[in-house]
Amino acid sequence: ELKVEQNPLFLSMQEGKNYTIYCNYSTTSDRLYWYRQDPGKSLESLFVLLSNGAVKQEGRLMASLDTKARLSTLHITAAVHDLSATYFCAVDISGNDMRFGAGTRLTVKP
Amino acid sequence: NAGVTQTPKFQVLKTGQSMTLQCAQDMNHEYMSWYRQDPGMGLRLIHYSVGAGITDQGEVPNGYNVSRSTTEDFPLRLLSAAPSQTSVYFCASSYPPGAGANVLTFGAGSRLTVL
Numbered sequence: 001e002l003k004v005e006q007n008p009l010f011l012s013m014q015e016g017k018n019y020t021i022y023c024n025y026s027t028t029s030d031r032l033y034w035y036r037q038d039p040g041k042s043l044e045s046l047f048v049l050l051s052n053g054a055v056k057q058e059g060r061l062m063a064s065l066d067t068k069a070r071l072s073t074l075h076i077t078a079a080v081h082d083l084s085a086t087y088f089c090a091v092d093i094s095g096n097d098m099r100f101g102a103g104t105r106l107t108v109k110p
Numbered sequence: 111n112a113g114v115t116q117t118p119k120f121q122v123l124k125t126g127q128s129m130t131l132q133c134a135q136d137m138n139h140e141y142m143s144w145y146r147q148d149p150g151m152g153l154r155l156i157h158y159s160v161g162a163g164i165t166d167q168g169e170v171p172n173g174y175n176v177s178r179s180t181t182e183d184f185p186l187r188l189l190s191a192a193p194s195q196t197s198v199y200f201c202a203s204s205y206p207p208g209a210g211a212n213v214l215t216f217g218a219g220s221r222l223t224v225l
Binding site for chain 2: 043045088
């Protein structure tokens with residue numbers, strides 16, 4: 001059975017701290033996406049990772065992909081309150097079938 | 111551009127009733143899909159379409175029907191609603207996967223409650 005596992009599922013951080021969210025998946029894929037969802041809102045694309053070793057950065061967030069380990073990470077540097085949201089990873093299985101992780105609910109406290 | 115438009119935003123049904131969730135996009139995207147979002151389970155793919163006249167099942171298709179008569183529209187039908195279908199439904203679209211990355215543009219969501 002295909003699994004996409006994120007951890008942690010809940011993360012409470014202090015502003016200014018660093019942390020990493022992990023996304024493990026159980027199938028072969030070299031395409032992985034990260035999305036952000038604010039409470040009661042829709043999902044927005046954050047990062048697109050299309051090959052082994054891909055690294056993308058936007059502001060305080062950096063995402064990477066290791067296809068051999070079937071692992072993607074989303075690293076948060078010096079967290080600020082505006083980063084509070086739920087973050088999802090999604091693995092592209094076939095180009096048509098996207099499987100999402102359960103999401104990591106991040107809360108950044110002052 | 112409106113992007114991906116879903117209607118209705120909220121709906122309450124009784125068990126056994128039928129309804130259609132509407133989804134329209136104005137970006138000329140070939141690929142469209144429906145997901146349901148349940149607490150602790152992320153998003154699960156219900157059905158998808160790679161173009162007009164072509165649909166296929168996703169991870170959780172039972173209890174749902176779809177059709178794709180035009181590029182713009184991709185309605186999701188619940189033929190006989192069940193409480194287990196209480197969820198938030200998202201429609202998403204993108205360019206064909208063959209074009210490179212399959213970055214999804216999501217609608218605002220439709221919250222469905224089945225009593």
